[in-house]
Amino acid sequence: MHFSPLLYLDPGSGSFIIQILIAVLLGLGVALRASWGKIRTYFGAKPKTEDDDDSENV
Amino acid sequence: MSKPEQLSASFRDPSGFLFSRDGILYRQINRAYSKDYARLMDSGLYERLVKAGLLIPHVEVDQAPAAQDAAFKVIQPECVPFISYPYEWSFSQLQDAALATLSIQKRALKLDMSLKDASAYNIQFVRGRAALIDTLSFEIYKEGQPWVAYKQFCQHFLAPLSLMSYRDVRLSQLLRVYIDGVPLDLASSLLPARTRFNFGLLTHIHIHADAQKRYSDREIKAGSGGMNRHAMIGLIESLESTIKKLAWKPAGTEWGDYYQNTNYSDSAFEHKKQLVKDWVGDTKSSRVWDLGGNTGVFSREVASTGAYTVSFDIDPAAVEQNYRMVKTNKEQNLLPLILDLTNPSPALGWNNTERNSFAERGPVDMSLALAVIHHLAISNNVPLTQIADFFASCARWLVIEFVPKSDSQVRRLLASREDIFPEYTHEGFEKAFSTRFHIRKTEAVQDSERALYLMELR
Numbered sequence: 084m085h086f087s088p089l090l091y092l093d094p095g096s097g098s099f100i101i102q103i104l105i106a107v108l109l110g111l112g113v114a115l116r117a118s119w120g121k122i123r124t125y126f127g128a129k130p131k132t133e134d135d136d137d138s139e140n141v
Numbered sequence: 142m143s144k145p146e147q148l149s150a151s152f153r154d155p156s157g158f159l160f161s162r163d164g165i166l167y168r169q170i171n172r173a174y175s176k177d178y179a180r181l182m183d184s185g186l187y188e189r190l191v192k193a194g195l196l197i198p199h200v201e202v203d204q205a206p207a208a209q210d211a212a213f214k215v216i217q218p219e220c221v222p223f224i225s226y227p228y229e230w231s232f233s234q235l236q237d238a239a240l241a242t243l244s245i246q247k248r249a250l251k252l253d254m255s256l257k258d259a260s261a262y263n264i265q266f267v268r269g270r271a272a273l274i275d276t277l278s279f280e281i282y283k284e285g286q287p288w289v290a291y292k293q294f295c296q297h298f299l300a301p302l303s304l305m306s307y308r309d310v311r312l313s314q315l316l317r318v319y320i321d322g323v324p325l326d327l328a329s330s331l332l333p334a335r336t337r338f339n340f341g342l343l344t345h346i347h348i349h350a351d352a353q354k355r356y357s358d359r360e361i362k363a364g365s366g367g368m369n370r371h372a373m374i375g376l377i378e379s380l381e382s383t384i385k386k387l388a389w390k391p392a393g394t395e396w397g398d399y400y401q402n403t404n405y406s407d408s409a410f411e412h413k414k415q416l417v418k419d420w421v422g423d424t425k426s427s428r429v430w431d432l433g434g435n436t437g438v439f440s441r442e443v444a445s446t447g448a449y450t451v452s453f454d455i456d457p458a459a460v461e462q463n464y465r466m467v468k469t470n471k472e473q474n475l476l477p478l479i480l481d482l483t484n485p486s487p488a489l490g491w492n493n494t495e496r497n498s499f500a501e502r503g504p505v506d507m508s509l510a511l512a513v514i515h516h517l518a519i520s521n522n523v524p525l526t527q528i529a530d531f532f533a534s535c536a537r538w539l540v541i542e543f544v545p546k547s548d549s550q551v552r553r554l555l556a557s558r559e560d561i562f563p564e565y566t567h568e569g570f571e572k573a574f575s576t577r578f579h580i581r582k583t584e585a586v587q588d589s590e591r592a593l594y595l596m597e598l599r
Contacts, residue, residue: 091154092258097353098292099361102376103368105344106287109375110368117371 145207149494154258156277160207167204168218171211174277177254178214181279184252195245196273197221197265219267221274222428222449222474226496227261227297228317229478229486231461232305232389233468234271235313238264239298241271243381246288250373255282259294261322262496268473287368288376292353295345296322299384303342306387307333310457313479320490325350341383391458409587416584417509417540418442420595424538426506432535433513437463437477443509444475451505453480482513482531483521500534507538512591515544515551518565525564525573533577539596543570547590567592 145167151159156174160167170178181187190196199218206212227235238261246256256278263275288294297316300323304312308331315323329350336342368376405413417439421429427448431440434452436459444450452475454460463477480486485499510532517523523531532539544551546565564573571580578596585592 091156092289092293094287094289094361095292095353096359096361097356098295098349099287100356100359101344101349101352102287102291103372105348105379106368106372106376109379110372111375113371113375113378 145205147207149492150262150490150496152491154275154277157213158207162204162207165217166220167202167207168199168216168276169206169208169212170214170216170277172213173211175213177280178277180254180281181276184254186249186252186254186279187276189248189252190245190273193244193248194268194270194272195241195248196276197267199276216276218274218276221265221267223451223476224265224497224502225451225476225478226316226486227301228314229480230313231457231464231477231479232302232310232313233461234266234464234477235261235298235302235305236384236387238271239294239302239384240381241273242294242298243377243384245273246377247374247381249279250282250370250377253282254279255286255288255373256280256290259290259297261297261316266476269467269471269475284370285367288373291376292325292349293322294380295325295349298322299342299345299380300325300328302384302387303336303346304328304331306389307336310389310391313457317486317489320495325353339383339386341379341386345380345383389461391461405586406588409589412587413511413542413593414439414442416593417511418446420538420540420582421446421448421507424507424595424597426538428505429507429509430503430505430535431509431511432480432482432532433510433516434463434477435459437466437475439509439511440475440477441466441472444472447474448506449474450476452477453482455479455481482517483523503535505536507540508532508536510539510541511593512542512544512550514541514570515548515554519551519554519562522561525570526576529574529577533598537598539578539594539598541574541594541596542586543567543592543594545590 145160145162148159148161155171156177157168157170160169187196191198197219199216202215202217204215206215227238230238241264242256242259249255257280258278263273263278264271265274301313301316304315304323312331325346329347332342332346337347421443429443429448429450431437431443431450431452434440434454437452440450440452452463457479460477460479467475467477480499488494488498488501489496514528517528518525532541545567546552546555574580574596577599579599580594581597582595583592
């Protein structure tokens with residue numbers, strides 16, 4: 084894994100490994116959502132506007 | 142020009158550091174960080190984040206760097222009026238700080254950048270809202286690279302928030318012990334077993350903690366990345382939804398009636414409000430601490446004069462309610478914080494200089510001590526002269542309310558114990574405080590036996 088010299092935090096081996104496992108699983112959902120959006124658009128559904136976070140009030 | 146002084150808390154990140162010169166705070170950016178800084182500024186990310194109130198603005202200045210050899214640029218960030226720490230925040234404040242961090246990460250990813258740290262100490266409340274104060278927290282995102290700050294985010298935000306929500310809100314104080322956030326094995330063992338049925342807490346706390354133990358010595362090999370952009374977004378969204386679902390409400394109470402003011406008639410209450418407001422104006426105080434501020438009723442009066450007001454209280458529920466009002470009313474110069482006056486935040490961290498103590502963050506122009514002296518003098522046995530010394534260290538001006546023994550609140554405190562406080566009278570109080578202050582004004586609070594004093598430091 085290439086690290087930039089400025090990554091000063093220790094990401095932790097266990098945290099790194101488990102993060103990748105969890106994220107890959109969750110990423111499938113995100114990918115599916117993206118594809119589903121494309122399919123819907125192909126069949127004439129209005130494309131969902133991407134969340135514009137700028138209006139988000141945290 | 143005086144010698145620049147590097148801030149003692151600013152040593153971890155080789156990208157740059159904070160220093161002060163002639164009373165102004167600057168941030169030196171090192172050459173090693175120049176590409177990441179350029180991307181932050183050129184990609185439009187800086188502008189978007191500042192516009193959204195999620196990052197404090199800065200200007201590039203023509204100042205000599207504090208360490209010439211490594212220097213790339215010097216910037217002057219906007220001044221934050223009061224630096225607070227996560228162990229002083231109420232539940233919603235820590236939750237909003239967490240959500241702000243994730244919101245920043247999502248926006249950064251859209252422009253091919255990523256947060257390289259997710260420290261709660263990098264978030265401050267600016268104009269009433271959680272904002273990032275560390276301009277050097279961004280790095281250029283390389284697809285495939287996992288989130289290097291994942292562990293830190295879980296320790297600084299998710300672990301304490303889940304403990305506060307599922308176990309006890311007072312567990313936020315673990316952040317005072319663990320400077321880099323709550324260890325995940327500790328959080329996992331303290332959380333109730335039912336949190337294993339919450340997907341977010343199961344994965345990001347329990348399984349995460351187990352993995353840390355199991356793989357602690359495992360070397361991360363080149364090419365062990367493989368976390369594409371969808372996976373990164375999935376991870377951030379999962380953390381976000383887990384945190385949004387966490388909630389806290391004090392047991393058996395409704396927010397609306399959590400605090401009813403008891404010992405006053407309406408007219409006495411209004412009278413007290415008006416006096417406080419007038420005295421803030423008379424003394425031209427622009428920075429005020431309300432010590433024992435409860436839900437912020439008087440802090441709000443002070444803040445309405447334009448003074449930047451920090452409202453401290455020991456009760457997490459009162460501070461929570463105060464913060465919710467700040468958000469609802471979009472108040473910009475009022476900061477509610479949790480503080481135990483009998484044991485205020487100490488100096489913490491490396492060499493005891495990374496996090497400032499409560500006292501080191503003062504003094505301010507004025508402090509308010511309304512209906513608080515009996516808690517210090519009677520519940521905590523602090524001699525009146527020592528209480529005067531404490532307030533003398535806080536501010537030049539002091540507005541203090543004396544609550545006599547005849548008051549029902551004090552009678553309640555004395556009901557279960559011996560009255561060993563012969564000095565605790567109006568006269569004894571004035572005598573003790575006169576050692577440190579000039580008493581400028583005294584007003585009896587209407588319809589009560591209490592009195593309000595305006596004092597100035599000797």
